[in-house]
Amino acid sequence: MFLAFVGLTLLITFWAAKKNTGASAYFAAGRSITGWQNGLAVAGDYMSAASFLGISGMIYVAGYDGFMYSVGFLVAYITVLLIVAEPLRNAGKYTMADLLAYRLKPRPVRALASLSTLVVSTFYMIAQMVGAGAIIKQLIGIDFEPAVIGVGVLMLVYVVFGGMLATTWVQIIKALLLMVGALLLSYLVLQFHDFSFTKFFDAVAHADYGGSAEPKNLMEPGLKFGVAVAGPWGPIDLISLCLGLVLGTAGLPHILVRFYTVPDAKTARSSVVWAMAIIGLFYIMTTLFGFGAATIIDKATLTTAGKLDVNMVAPVLAQVLGGELFFAFISAVAFATILAVVAGLTMSASASFAHDFYSNVIHHGKENRPGQEIRVARITAFCVGAASIAFAIYLGPTVNAAFLVGLAFSVAASANLPVIVLSVFWKRFNTSGAVAGLAVGLVASILLILLSPSGIYGKDAPFPLSNPGIVSIPIGFLAAWLGTILTPRDPEAEAKYAELTVRAHTGLGSEKATAH
Amino acid sequence: MSEKSSVNWEQLEAKPEFRALLAKKKAFIVPAFVFGMLYYLALPVLVGYFPEMMKTKVWGEVNVAYVFALSQFIMAWVMAFLYVRVATQWDKAAAAVIHGQG
Numbered sequence: 001m002f003l004a005f006v007g008l009t010l011l012i013t014f015w016a017a018k019k020n021t022g023a024s025a026y027f028a029a030g031r032s033i034t035g036w037q038n039g040l041a042v043a044g045d046y047m048s049a050a051s052f053l054g055i056s057g058m059i060y061v062a063g064y065d066g067f068m069y070s071v072g073f074l075v076a077y078i079t080v081l082l083i084v085a086e087p088l089r090n091a092g093k094y095t096m097a098d099l100l101a102y103r104l105k106p107r108p109v110r111a112l113a114s115l116s117t118l119v120v121s122t123f124y125m126i127a128q129m130v131g132a133g134a135i136i137k138q139l140i141g142i143d144f145e146p147a148v149i150g151v152g153v154l155m156l157v158y159v160v161f162g163g164m165l166a167t168t169w170v171q172i173i174k175a176l177l178l179m180v181g182a183l184l185l186s187y188l189v190l191q192f193h194d195f196s197f198t199k200f201f202d203a204v205a206h207a208d209y210g211g212s213a214e215p216k217n218l219m220e221p222g223l224k225f226g227v228a229v230a231g232p233w234g235p236i237d238l239i240s241l242c243l244g245l246v247l248g249t250a251g252l253p254h255i256l257v258r259f260y261t262v263p264d265a266k267t268a269r270s271s272v273v274w275a276m277a278i279i280g281l282f283y284i285m286t287t288l289f290g291f292g293a294a295t296i297i298d299k300a301t302l303t304t305a306g307k308l309d310v311n312m313v314a315p316v317l318a319q320v321l322g323g324e325l326f327f328a329f330i331s332a333v334a335f336a337t338i339l340a341v342v343a344g345l346t347m348s349a350s351a352s353f354a355h356d357f358y359s360n361v362i363h364h365g366k367e368n369r370p371g372q373e374i375r376v377a378r379i380t381a382f383c384v385g386a387a388s389i390a391f392a393i394y395l396g397p398t399v400n401a402a403f404l405v406g407l408a409f410s411v412a413a414s415a416n417l418p419v420i421v422l423s424v425f426w427k428r429f430n431t432s433g434a435v436a437g438l439a440v441g442l443v444a445s446i447l448l449i450l451l452s453p454s455g456i457y458g459k460d461a462p463f464p465l466s467n468p469g470i471v472s473i474p475i476g477f478l479a480a481w482l483g484t485i486l487t488p489r490d491p492e493a494e495a496k497y498a499e500l501t502v503r504a505h506t507g508l509g510s511e512k513a514t515a516h
Numbered sequence: 517m518s519e520k521s522s523v524n525w526e527q528l529e530a531k532p533e534f535r536a537l538l539a540k541k542k543a544f545i546v547p548a549f550v551f552g553m554l555y556y557l558a559l560p561v562l563v564g565y566f567p568e569m570m571k572t573k574v575w576g577e578v579n580v581a582y583v584f585a586l587s588q589f590i591m592a593w594v595m596a597f598l599y600v601r602v603a604t605q606w607d608k609a610a611a612a613v614i615h616g617q618g
Contacts, residue, residue, distance in 0.1 A: 064563075064581060071559065071588045078552045078592055081599060082545050198576050205577035220571050221563040221581045235564025242560045246553065269603060273596050280589045499525035505538060506610040509523065 039274020057310025059290020063218025415441030436483025
C-alpha cells in the first residue's frame, strides 16, 4: 500500500514536471487550481501527521483538553477567511513577502520575511521528519535513519521535479485518503458502541483504557491545563495556546502560498470554505478516535520499552477494530500525510528563498535569465531538505516535536501576522515598522520558547508558559507599531497605499492564471 | 502588472463607489471577526477558570464544556456561510468600481 501511494505520486510528479514551463507554473501551479481542489490541498497541508496521530494521542491521554487543539485548528480559518486570504491573493505573486513589499522598501522587508518563512518551515519540517522516522519505524519496521532519509528523498523528488503542481496534487490525494480513513475509523468506533451516542459518551466518561487503568472522566476539562494538574499558570497557558492557534494559522507560509495557486480571490474564498468543511469534519472526528481509543485500547498495547507511545493511538485503534488490512491502510495514510506535508513545507520555503531572497534581495528584483529563479528554488529545496534530514537524524527520535511545532505557530502569529495585517489595513505603516515587527516577533517567540518549560530549562523554566502567544503576539504588534510611529512618515509607502487598497479589495491587476 | 501605468489608482481609491464598498466590508468584517474571536476565547477562559460550571451535564454524560466546544465548529461554519453570502455582493460592487479599467 505504501508502494501504491509512492508509485501514484511519482506518476503525478512526472506529469507535473512536463507541465512546468515557467515560474508561475512552478511556484503557483499556473494559478490553475480550482476552489474545491485548493480547499482539499489547504486541508491536506494543515491536517499533518502531528494532527492526525498527535491529537488522537492527546485526546486519548488528556481527554477534553486535547480536543482544545482541534477546536482552535478550525476556528483559525475565520482569521484566514475574513482577514488574509483575499487581499493576499489579489496583491501578491508567489509568497507572503510580495504583499509586504508592495508599498514598503522591498529589500529589508523581503529579507526578513524570507528568514521568518525559512525558520517556520524548517522547524515545522524537522518536527514532521522526526515524527515520520519514529512512526515509519513502528509501522513498517525500517530503522529511524533510513526512514528519515527515505522520506526526505521522496519529498525532494516531488518538489524539485514537480513543483507546486505535483505538491498540490499529492496533497489533494492525501487529504482524500485521510478523510476516507478517518470516516472508516469513526464508523468502526461507533459500531463498537452499537451506534449509540449515549453508550459512547457513557463509556468515555468512565474510560478505563480497555480495563487496564483507573477509570477517569475524559469528558471533563482540566486534565492537561487545569490548575490541579498544571498549576496556577495552566489556564493562561491554555488561553495562550488558543491565541497562537487562531492567529498563527493565518501566518503559516505553507498555507498562505496555497492562495496563489488559484485563479482569483473569489476562488481563494471558496477554497477556504471547502477547507473549513473538511477540516471541521476531520477535527470533530478526532474526538471519536481519541475518546474511542480510551474506551477500547488498553495502555499496555501502546507501551513500548516502558514508554506510552501516544502517536500510535490511531493506527493501533485501526488494527484492533479493523484488522491487519485496515491497519496497513491507516499506516499508509499516516505515511502519505507526512510526505505530503513535508513536501508542502519545502515548497514554500524554497519559493520564498528563491523569489524573495535571491531574486529580489540579491539581484534587486531585476529580471534574470529566465528559469534562474526556478533553478535557485530547486537548489534551495535540496538544501532545506538535506538540512532537515541531517537535523532530524542529529536530534534523534526523542526530540520534543510539540516544541518545534509550537515554535512554528508562535513565529507565524507573532512575526508574520502583525505585518501582514498592518500592511493591508494601516496607511501610515512603513518599512521600519515591518522590519521591527518581523524581527522582534521572531526573536521574542524563539527566546520565550527557549525559556519556557518546553525549552532548555525544563521544569525550572523562568517563563511559565509553554505557549508564548499571549505575550509574543502583542510584542509583535507593538514592535510593528512603535517601529512605525517612532520613524518619519514614508510618503512613498503612503502614496502606494491607495494602489494596494484598490488591488486588495477589487482584484484589479492581480496575477492571472496562465493557460496550459 | 502591465496595466500599472494605465491605471490611476488614487482616482479609483477616491471614487465614492469604492469608498462605499470599503465601508460595507468594514461594517461586516470588523464586528464578525471580533465576535468570532470573543466567542472562541470565551471557551478557554470558561474552561480554565470556571471548570465546575463547564462540567455541568446537559445530556447523559455530555457536559456544557463539550457542547460549547462543538458549538465553535457550528459558529465557524455559519460565519463562513454568512461571509460568502455578503462577499458575493461585494464582488459585484468591486466589478462596478473597476469597470472600464485595466
